[in-house]
Amino acid sequence: MSDGSVTEWWRVSVAEAMELQRRLAQQVCQELRVPVPITIVAGIDAAYGGGNIYGAAVALWMPSLEVIESAVAVRPEEFPYVPGLLSFREAPAILMALRSLHVRPDILLCDGQGIAHPRRLGIASHIGVLANIPTVGCAKSLLCGTTEEPPNAFGATAPVWDQEELVAMAVRTRRNAKPVYVSVGHRVDLPFAVDLVLRCCRGSRLPEPVRLADSLSKHAARSATMDGVTPSPATDKTP
DNA sequence: GCGACAG
DNA sequence: ATCTTGTCGC
Numbered sequence: 001m002s003d004g005s006v007t008e009w010w011r012v013s014v015a016e017a018m019e020l021q022r023r024l025a026q027q028v029c030q031e032l033r034v035p036v037p038i039t040i041v042a043g044i045d046a047a048y049g050g051g052n053i054y055g056a057a058v059a060l061w062m063p064s065l066e067v068i069e070s071a072v073a074v075r076p077e078e079f080p081y082v083p084g085l086l087s088f089r090e091a092p093a094i095l096m097a098l099r100s101l102h103v104r105p106d107i108l109l110c111d112g113q114g115i116a117h118p119r120r121l122g123i124a125s126h127i128g129v130l131a132n133i134p135t136v137g138c139a140k141s142l143l144c145g146t147t148e149e150p151p152n153a154f155g156a157t158a159p160v161w162d163q164e165e166l167v168a169m170a171v172r173t174r175r176n177a178k179p180v181y182v183s184v185g186h187r188v189d190l191p192f193a194v195d196l197v198l199r200c201c202r203g204s205r206l207p208e209p210v211r212l213a214d215s216l217s218k219h220a221a222r223s224a225t226m227d228g229v230t231p232s233p234a235t236d237k238t239p
Numbered sequence: 240g241c242g243a244c245a246g
Numbered sequence: 247a248t249c250t251t252g253t254c255g256c
Binding site: 045046047048081082083084089111112113116117118122123137139140142143144 | 243
Binding site: 046047048049053081089090176218 | 247248255256
């Protein structure tokens, strides 16, 4: 077979992308299959600048949340932003950043949905299946589903339902702040996902791993963009 | 047909 | 996500 069809899975049409999601969604594991105890957690996120996408990954020790190392990867913007197809736009850069880490995270905390997705394959689940690693989705807003406002206290939760299915939990990670939406990514169950997110909170609305990855990706995009430098990432590298 | 719509 | 100033609260 030609390696192009295998490695560049994101270079597809919107219809093909949705079809691939339906297929990969069947491979998502919603049961707890993680190393015990969790020693290394990595936060991942992406930012845009100058027509490129900056994927970032930050690895931290558990339970201290001390940073071990971080990495950034740059890729050109190829797939457009289409609600429900975010992973086809951001995952290539994020996977490349993950690959350059020298440590192997036990689990990934992703900025975005896990199975709280129309076809049950948000970016967290997609990356989990592709990399065969446990993942948790932690989004700042909902893509689908309905919920109630959780009590205004740290750790309070409220279920998120979509089509009669429990797809996520609204979680209050900080008093007086809007909740975040935690969902199963891959190889974890919902209770564990919520617990991990809470154990990663250090005063901010976003759990530390995600907050740091968000910050790193933004700084990388910003600094590269205003140096008049518009990096031309190699197009032949596979994430 | 109309509105909603992760980042 | 990104474009952008000041402002309210802990």
